[in-house]
Amino acid sequence: PVTPLLKITPVTSLAGTEDQAAFSPDGNQIAFVWNGEKEDNSDIYVKQIGAERPLRLTSNPGPDTDPSWSPDGRYIAFLRQSAEDGGVFLVPSLGGAERKLADAFPYRPVVIGNTLSYSPDGKLLAAPDKSSQQQPFSIFSISIEGGEKTKLTAPPTGFLGDFFPAFSPDQKTLAFVRSVSIAAADIYLLPLAGGESRRLTFDNTSIRGLSWTSDGKEIVFASRRGGSTYNLWKISITDATCERLTTNERDVYSPTISRQGNRLSYTQSMMDGNIWRFALHSAKSQENSPLKLISSTQEDNGPQYSPDGKKIVFASRRSGSFEIWVSDSDGSNARQITNSGGPLTGTPRWSPDGRQIVFDSWLEGNAAIYVIAADGSKPRRLTYDADEDVTPSWSRDGRWIYFGCTRSGSMQIWKVPVEGGPTVQVTKQGGFEGFESADGKYFYYAKGRAMPGIWRVPVAGGEETLVLDQHRGGLWRYWAVTSKGIYFATAEIPSHPIVEYYSFEDNKISLVARLDKPLFKTDPGLAVSPDGQLLLVVQMDESGSDIVMAENFR
Structure with missing residues (x-):
């Protein structure tokens, strides 16, 4: 009632x-x-x-x-x-x-x-x-x-x-x-x-x-x-x-x-998050100005370009509950591909062949990893343990799904075969969310909330090493790995964050964009197009909150 x-x-x-x-x-x-x-x-x-x-x-x-x-x-x-x-x-x-x-x-x-x-x-x-x-x-x-x-x-x-x-x-x-x-x-x-x-x-x-x-x-x-x-x-x-x-x-x-x-x-x-597009190296002047690409009156987050660059997958609350959506790369023709109907669902990621999407959801009580065809058919649950399995991403060969999990007693990165089977532990000193390098040799990852830095470990196994300590714990889910470097967001002043780029070639950091809206602290919010030309950032276009009161509460 x-x-x-x-x-x-x-x-x-x-x-x-x-x-x-x-x-x-x-x-x-x-x-x-x-x-x-x-x-x-x-x-x-x-x-x-x-x-x-x-x-x-x-x-x-x-x-x-x-x-x-x-x-x-x-x-x-x-x-x-x-x-x-x-x-x-x-x-x-x-x-x-x-x-x-x-x-x-x-x-x-x-x-x-x-x-x-x-x-x-x-x-x-x-x-x-x-x-x-x-x-x-x-x-x-x-x-x-x-x-x-x-x-x-x-x-x-x-x-x-x-x-x-x-x-x-x-x-x-x-x-x-x-x-x-x-x-x-x-x-x-x-x-x-x-x-x-x-x-x-x-x-x-x-x-x-x-x-x-x-x-x-x-x-x-x-x-x-x-x-x-x-x-x-x-x-x-x-x-x-x-x-x-x-x-x-x-x-x-x-x-x-x-x-x-x-x-x-x-x-x-009064929070409303939308997905904005920024041009990274474009000679076309009209693409240089930021464009509000995907928006609604509710929160939209977690964007990722498809491998061919023609589609964008994202999570949105526009239907009343968080669901996975797919749109064209210009933000048009958005359609809902999941129907969780309430339980938190998010972190969508494309398979390397563009045919499937992996995501996490609390659909059946605890968080688990799910895979669905890009057209919304054939959804299936991939992990079944009693722990929280979150933040999935694909191996470059499409055979494994990486994810964060507490099954060892602390949050670490694990991986599971895409068809299901025994899981393999990837990190030992903490890990929450990450991505394989373009050549499939390394796995780059963040350790979690309030823990600064991006780390890497060889996919074949080996030492866990710090790559980038400028990535702060506050915006721990705003980063993306490309073949040449890492894009990441920082916010010394919360209302004026910046996006920076770390180059693998010379280990230098350069400024990419200054933003005039705050970013989310809990949701994935940064992606780069496969050709390296476009950047997607989730911004809080409307933020803040007020305190209200009911006088006659009983």
């Missing part, structure tokens, strides 16, 4: 991105994250509901996120994501000197939603943390008085980890989200007096934040259950009955409920 949410009012409508609202104890103010008028850095702000200008509380060059209000209203806890001086901090809610509470692992996956929670008695703060890159994130409680940490949860090895902790109003239960990967997660409940955590949802889909109702009987959460769009749902903690609260066409997430229980606030996305 859908319960209509009455009277939605805007809380913030600033330029850029506002997210992660947290109510003050009296429910009349919110703390939130905003990336500022220049859209260049995330900081913590406080705003009276109904007033216009927010008060800025932090101004560190590192991103400050995840505000959580102390129950007495005097302090706001937040997370600073910085390798140098990062950690969990407290700042007075009226402004003033910060106090560092504890260290925190500096590199975070792109999880969206509030990940800090003050306990109702004001003595503890729950936060996700870990001590090494290889470990999954666990939930820790941090003493407000002394900063001591106590580990509360222990997710299985190979999982992304546990996020979005939230103390129940009576402080007897901790709700949290256990993520196998960014796209596969469920809600768990941990009794704080002792005992095992209990799984509440069995959706195995992406979640972006949760909040308890004031009576402690239900949880409101943002999820992709039932489609590719994040909407808000309300679930009973006793019998797990679930009802849908929003029916938005664009994502809503980061729900938070006031202590009084009558106000529900959440973030409303």
Whole structure:
């Protein structure tokens, strides 16, 4: 059932991105994250509901996120994501000197939603943390008085980890989200007096934040259950009955409920990604100016030219769920070739002969690799293990499919024969997504989110070596290998990324294009035509988010 949410009012409508609202104890103010008028850095702000200008509380060059209000209203806890001086901090809610509470692992996956929670008695703060890159994130409680940490949860090895902790109003239960990967997660409940955590949802889909109702009987959460769009749902903690609260066409997430229980606030996305074409070496002046090639009011991503250069495969949410589409090289005659109807589907890649397309999908619960004919016929599942198999690509001879997988306990590159059969491990020191070189001798790959660099390993086996350390972890899926080099995107200023080219011949890096729109942090977004003349880049033509509120939430 859908319960209509009455009277939605805007809380913030600033330029850029506002997210992660947290109510003050009296429910009349919110703390939130905003990336500022220049859209260049995330900081913590406080705003009276109904007033216009927010008060800025932090101004560190590192991103400050995840505000959580102390129950007495005097302090706001937040997370600073910085390798140098990062950690969990407290700042007075009226402004003033910060106090560092504890260290925190500096590199975070792109999880969206509030990940800090003050306990109702004001003595503890729950936060996700870990001590090494290889470990999954666990939930820790941090003493407000002394900063001591106590580990509360222990997710299985190979999982992304546990996020979005939230103390129940009576402080007897901790709700949290256990993520196998960014796209596969469920809600768990941990009794704080002792005992095992209990799984509440069995959706195995992406979640972006949760909040308890004031009576402690239900949880409101943002999820992709039932489609590719994040909407808000309300679930009973006793019998797990679930009802849908929003029916938005664009994502809503980061729900938070006031202590009084009558106000529900959440973030409303305005994101629209389209595929643009840039000329690389063209003498034709009309092709030199960037062209919006493939666009819709929803997200389009993951483009790749067919081997003959006549077609483009891409993923799009234009039909209501992420599906694989194929168009002509000029963007015309786009047609849908998959029908997943909700589960996340993406990363399409052409076979070397142009007859088949490989992609990843959460069609049957966990992520697996699928192959389909280029005309949409004969879809088949290629991998069947219980782990997350993602980001496929073809060997140059068309006999193998490479993919990223956690089956060894950490994310590594594996390969499987295209007809199915035993899998072979390719990397040992980490690997997420990659491509064979044009001559089929090397496999080039990125290690994953927040892990800079492009690496290579001989296809025949051998040493894993760093090729390019300028490729930053933030835009980890914006790169492409050609016979002569690597195109990749970087963004020292998020709103003004650049595309660069690394030449195999002289190991030099040159500027290819300056972009005036931000890029996505989770989706593949760069491709080069087979003749090396054209570049495809996925840009966020509309970006940002606002915070809205339902006044009469029950």
